[in-house]
Amino acid sequence: MIYLDHHATTPxxxxxxxxxxxxxxxxxxxxSSRTHHAGWQAHDAVEKARKQAxxxxxxxxxxxxxxSGATEANHLAIAGVAAAAPQDRRHVVTLVTEHKSVxxxxxxxxxxxxxxxxxxxxxxxxxxxxxxxxxxxxQTALVTAMLAHNEIGVVQxxxxxxxxxxxxxxxxxxxxxxxxxxxxVDVHALxxxxxxxxxxxxxxxxxxxxxxxxxxxxxxxxxxxxxxEQERGLRGGTLNVPGIVGFGAACAVASxxxxxxxARLEGLRDRLWAGLRERVGEVxxxxxxxxxxxxxxxxxxxxxxxxxxxxGLTEIAVxxxxxxxxxxxxxxxLALGLPRDAALSSLRFGLGRGTTAxxxxxxxxxxxxxxxxxxxxxxxxxxxxxxxx
Amino acid sequence: xxxxxxxxxxxRNPQRVGVLPDAPEVGTGEAGSMDAxxxxxxxxxxxxxxxxxxxxxxxGCSAAIAATGxxxxxxxxxxxxxxxxxxxxxxxxxxxxxEERVHVAAVAVDAARHAVRDAGRRQDERHD
Numbered sequence: 001m002i003y004l005d006h007h008a009t010t011p012x013x014x015x016x017x018x019x020x021x022x023x024x025x026x027x028x029x030x031x032s033s034r035t036h037h038a039g040w041q042a043h044d045a046v047e048k049a050r051k052q053a054x055x056x057x058x059x060x061x062x063x064x065x066x067x068s069g070a071t072e073a074n075h076l077a078i079a080g081v082a083a084a085a086p087q088d089r090r091h092v093v094t095l096v097t098e099h100k101s102v103x104x105x106x107x108x109x110x111x112x113x114x115x116x117x118x119x120x121x122x123x124x125x126x127x128x129x130x131x132x133x134x135x136x137x138x139q140t141a142l143v144t145a146m147l148a149h150n151e152i153g154v155v156q157x158x159x160x161x162x163x164x165x166x167x168x169x170x171x172x173x174x175x176x177x178x179x180x181x182x183x184x185v186d187v188h189a190l191x192x193x194x195x196x197x198x199x200x201x202x203x204x205x206x207x208x209x210x211x212x213x214x215x216x217x218x219x220x221x222x223x224x225x226x227x228x229e230q231e232r233g234l235r236g237g238t239l240n241v242p243g244i245v246g247f248g249a250a251c252a253v254a255s256x257x258x259x260x261x262x263a264r265l266e267g268l269r270d271r272l273w274a275g276l277r278e279r280v281g282e283v284x285x286x287x288x289x290x291x292x293x294x295x296x297x298x299x300x301x302x303x304x305x306x307x308x309x310x311x312g313l314t315e316i317a318v319x320x321x322x323x324x325x326x327x328x329x330x331x332x333x334l335a336l337g338l339p340r341d342a343a344l345s346s347l348r349f350g351l352g353r354g355t356t357a358x359x360x361x362x363x364x365x366x367x368x369x370x371x372x373x374x375x376x377x378x379x380x381x382x383x384x385x386x387x388x389x
Numbered sequence: 390x391x392x393x394x395x396x397x398x399x400x401r402n403p404q405r406v407g408v409l410p411d412a413p414e415v416g417t418g419e420a421g422s423m424d425a426x427x428x429x430x431x432x433x434x435x436x437x438x439x440x441x442x443x444x445x446x447x448x449g450c451s452a453a454i455a456a457t458g459x460x461x462x463x464x465x466x467x468x469x470x471x472x473x474x475x476x477x478x479x480x481x482x483x484x485x486x487x488e489e490r491v492h493v494a495a496v497a498v499d500a501a502r503h504a505v506r507d508a509g510r511r512q513d514e515r516h517d
Contacts, residue, residue: 305426307450311392311400341426377406377454379419379430379446 002316002359002366006201006295006352007150007178012246013203013353019249020205023242031239032230042241049248056251057176057197057212058186065211065231066244070177071101073196073211074144076224076235077173078105081142081194082114083222089141089170091115095127095156097332098146102175106144115139123337124288125152129160140170147195148179151319151332151348152287153296155183162191171217177201177209181254182262182293193217199243203353204250208243211235265351266294268360272349273297275364280371286333286346295351298333301367304374306344312370313347316363321346392451393485399455405462407444409434413515416508420499423448427493429457429500433464433472435508440464440472445500452490456480456497464501472505 012020023045031046033039047061054061067073078092094106096118103118110116117135121127127145136143143165145156158174165172173194179185181202187195195212199205211234213221218234228236254261276283282302300321301309310320321330321343329343338346347367351360409415409432416435421427427449434442443464447457463475480486480494 305449305453308400308454311397311451314401377403377446378448379428 002363004349004351004355004359004363005317005319006355007153007293007348007350008319009200009206010203010352011354012200012205013250013253015253016204016246016249020242020246023245027241029241031241032228042239045245046239046241049244049251052248052252052255053197053210056180056185056255057195057210058188059212060215062232063187063212063215065213065234066239066247067209067211067235068207068237068240069200069209070175070196070198071209072225072235073198073209074099074101074173074175075105076211076221077194077196078102078109078142078144079224080221080234081171081173082109082112083224084220085141089139091117091137091139091141093117093119093132093135093140093143093165093170095119095121095145096335097121097125097149097152098144099150099175099177100331102144102146121335125149125154125286125332125336126288126291127156127161129157129164132161133164136165136168136170138168140165140168142171142173144173144175146178147174147176147185147190148183148293148296149287149332150178151330152298152336153178153293154287155179155291155293158190158192166191171220178293181251181258182265182295184258187212187214199247199250202250202254205243205246208240208247210247261353262294265355268351268355268357269295269297269349271357272351272360272364273299275361276367279364279368286336286338295355297349297351298346299349300338300342300346301371302342302345303378304345304371306341306346308374309345309347309370312374313367315366319348319350320344321348391487392455395484396451396455396486399458399484400451403454403458405444405458405465406446408432408446409442409444413511414508416504416506416511418500418503418505418507420503421449421453421493421496426450427453427496429453429496431457431461431464431497431500431504433501433504433508435469435505435512438469440467440469440505443504447497449493449496450490452484452486453493453496455484456486456494457500459483460497460501464505469505469509472501475501 029038029042031042050061171193198209286298333343443461445461477494
């Protein structure tokens with residue numbers, strides 16, 4: 001099995017695992033225990049990880065709030081800002097292509113009387129700054145847009161969005177989960193106020209994430225999980241010390257390798273795209289080719305039915321334009337204008353640290369075989385009406 | 390929704406995919422549509438009241454591939470009377486098709502019935 005689904009999750013890097021190991025059994029203190037050595041050790045480990053994570057994000061360590069993952073970080077950003085918004089700022093702007101963990105808390109705001117604008121995107125998937133400018137106003141509390149897309153990999157023009165939103169006094173949040181460790185991320189250069197991250201997308205453990213909260217922005221938020229004063233009062237709950245240590249270590253590893261790895265993955269991705277075009281044929285790219293995550297390729301394969309294609313691909317792990325067998329096409333692909341059947345017969349390839357050129361070539365061969373087999377099985381276009389029917 | 394081993398095996402190792410060389414003994418039937426997501430074409434070669442060969446082509450989900458392949462298998466070697474006993478219900482039961490995929494059995498069986506009828510019509514024309 002060749003694993004090409006690194007947008008879904010990544011394996012824990014052995015260096016990260018080694019860094020985490022002592023924090024399960026030997027250094028087990030509660031980072032909030034201030035009265036003994038065990039607590040201090042845990043606290044120090046968390047603060048070291050906070051610095052490591054902040055460094056990769058381009059943030060100050062005090063601006064990093066650890067969470068249970070990106071879904072919680074997205075909820076804290078959206079519900080947290082909404083809870084503190086003044087009565088005359090009850091409007092939020094997002095994109096139709098956002099991850100469900102953004103769209104769901106945004107949809108919940110509608111129930112409380114908020115105005116929500118879900119901006120459409122052009123076929124390339126990259127929003128026009130002008131479209132954002134057209135809908136953001138003095139009533140807007142928050143604009144939220146994904147930095148790099150989890151399905152089609154396209155990178156949104158966040159700096160431009162920030163410029164527009166800030167001119168109206170609105171805050172900007174970005175779900176930067178897929179970007180961290182893959183692309184250089186600098187939250188201060190982008191100018192965003194809030195950014196969500198997840199450790200398991202960059203070879204860290206599952207169950208830990210972070211929300212970057214720009215200094216001062218915490219005054220415009222309220223916590224979602226309450227009952228503890230952890231994380232500057234923005235997120236109650238005992239800190240996941242081994243997970244946080246792993247997140248920090250994963251960030252430290254990534255910061256040393258990001259430039260070379262991005263170039264390597266881009267080369268492999270281009271090799272994959274060339275191979276699919278040459279050996280599978282009748283494939284088309286979903287979303288603009290650039291700017292895009294270096295390890296991402298999302299393609300529609302013509303002439304095959306989506307479910308059968310996915311079931312046939314037994315030698316590679318990829319993601320499709322549908323949740324497996326649910327037959328519900330991806331909302332993001334539909335938003336690009338793809339017909340339902342084209343969305344269903346689309347494949348998302350996510351290349352990662354373990355992917356080799358040999359893996360890519362084998363994947364191309366396998367896809368070509370399976371698609372060839374299915375296309376051979378398909379009848380030619382239907383004979384004229386009424387004939388032998 | 391999950392497919393039975395019978396469905397998965399027929400998708401991975403389909404038998405009788407293809408077309409029969411055109412001949413007066415060969416009948417062709419089609420059912421469904423590409424737009425609707427399931428389109429089946431079955432061909433039968435009938436000699437002395439018995440189906441001596443059956444081939445199929447199909448576009449659709451795994452259940453559609455398995456159902457059309459199963460119908461072709463059942464047709465081959467069957468008498469015309471036996472061919473009439475191939476029903477969607479039997480296909481659903483044999484393949485343990487999930488509720489959401491039951492309709493594809495009807496498409497496969499319709500294609501088969503049209504193919505048998507077409508073969509009969511062509512033979513009648515020959516005897517005219």
